[in-house]
Amino acid sequence: MLTEEDLELLNSNLGLKYLLLDKKPNLDKAIRLTKYEKEFNKLQTELVKLQNWVIEKNKKIVILFEGRDAAGKGGAIRRITAHINPRQYRIVALPKPTIEESGQWYFQRYVNKLPKPGEIVFFDRSWYNRAVVEPVNGFCTKYQYQSFMKQVNSFERMIMDADTYLIKFYFSISKEEQALRFKEIKSNPLKKWKMTAVDRKAQELWDDYTAFKLKMFDHTNLKDSPWIIIEADKKTEARIEALKYFIDNIPYEDLEEKDISDR
Numbered sequence: 001m002l003t004e005e006d007l008e009l010l011n012s013n014l015g016l017k018y019l020l021l022d023k024k025p026n027l028d029k030a031i032r033l034t035k036y037e038k039e040f041n042k043l044q045t046e047l048v049k050l051q052n053w054v055i056e057k058n059k060k061i062v063i064l065f066e067g068r069d070a071a072g073k074g075g076a077i078r079r080i081t082a083h084i085n086p087r088q089y090r091i092v093a094l095p096k097p098t099i100e101e102s103g104q105w106y107f108q109r110y111v112n113k114l115p116k117p118g119e120i121v122f123f124d125r126s127w128y129n130r131a132v133v134e135p136v137n138g139f140c141t142k143y144q145y146q147s148f149m150k151q152v153n154s155f156e157r158m159i160m161d162a163d164t165y166l167i168k169f170y171f172s173i174s175k176e177e178q179a180l181r182f183k184e185i186k187s188n189p190l191k192k193w194k195m196t197a198v199d200r201k202a203q204e205l206w207d208d209y210t211a212f213k214l215k216m217f218d219h220t221n222l223k224d225s226p227w228i229i230i231e232a233d234k235k236t237e238a239r240i241e242a243l244k245y246f247i248d249n250i251p252y253e254d255l256e257e258k259d260i261s262d263r
Contacts, residue, residue, distance in 0.1 A: 071171035127148075131215070
C-alpha cells in the first residue's frame with residue numbers, strides 16, 4: 001500500500017525518472033532509489049560546505065577506502081566527489097610500484113600523495129595493500145609485511161600530528177555478493193577491463209583475505225583513527241553511510257551561514 005509520501009516521491013521528476021528506468025516499472029525500486037538520491041543530494045550539499053571550510057581554513061583531509069575486490073570503493077568515491085571543487089581534491093589509485101619505487105621506503109610514494117593545505121585526498125586503496133592484498137598474493141616478503149605492521153601506526157600518527165584529518169573506511173561485502181559482482185563485470189563489455197588477475201583469484205583466496213584483514217583490524221584500529229566498517233552489499237546504503245560519517249566527523253563550519261550571522 002503506497003503512502004502519501006510514496007506518491008509524492010513517485011510524482012516528482014526524480015521519482016518519474018526511476019519509475020521509467022526499467023521496461024517494467026518497479027514501484028518499490030523507484031521509491032527506494034528516489035529516497036536514496038534525495039538523501040544523498042542533501043549530504044553532497046553539506047560536503048560542498050565542508051570543502052569550502054577546508055579551502056578557506058587550509059585544512060588537510062585524508063580518506064582511505066579499503067575493502068575486497070568489487071566492494072564498490074571506486075564507485076563510492078566517484079559519487080561522493082561528484083559535486084565538489086575538482087581543483088581542491090584528488091583521487092589517488094596507485095598502480096604497481098615502479099622499480100625505483102620498489103627500492104624506496106614503502107610509505108614514500110604515499111607520502112608524495114598526501115594533501116597540501118586546503119585539499120582533500122581520497123585513496124582508492126592505500127598503504128594497506130601491504131597488510132592484505134600483497135601478503136595474500138605473494139607480492140611481498142614476510143619481512144616486508146612485518147616491517148609494515150611495525151611502522152604503520154607510527155606513520156599514521158605522523159600524518160595526524162601534521163594537522164591532517166584521517167578517516168579509514170573498510171567496505172565489507174559477502175562472498176556471495178562478490179561473486180555476483182564479478183559475474184556482472186565479466187558479462188559487461190564496458191566493465192571487463194576492471195577484472196584483474198588478482199580479482200580472478202579473490203574467491204579462491206577468500207579465507208586468506210579474511211585472516212589478514214582481521215590481523216589488520218586488530219593491529220591498526222587506533223583510537224584516533226579507527227576502522228569504520230561499511231556494510232557494502234547494497235551500494236546505495238554504503239555510499240550514504242560513508243558520506244554521512246565523513247560529514248559528521250569533521251568539525252567544519254558553514255562559512256556562508258557564519259558570514260550572514262556576522263553582518
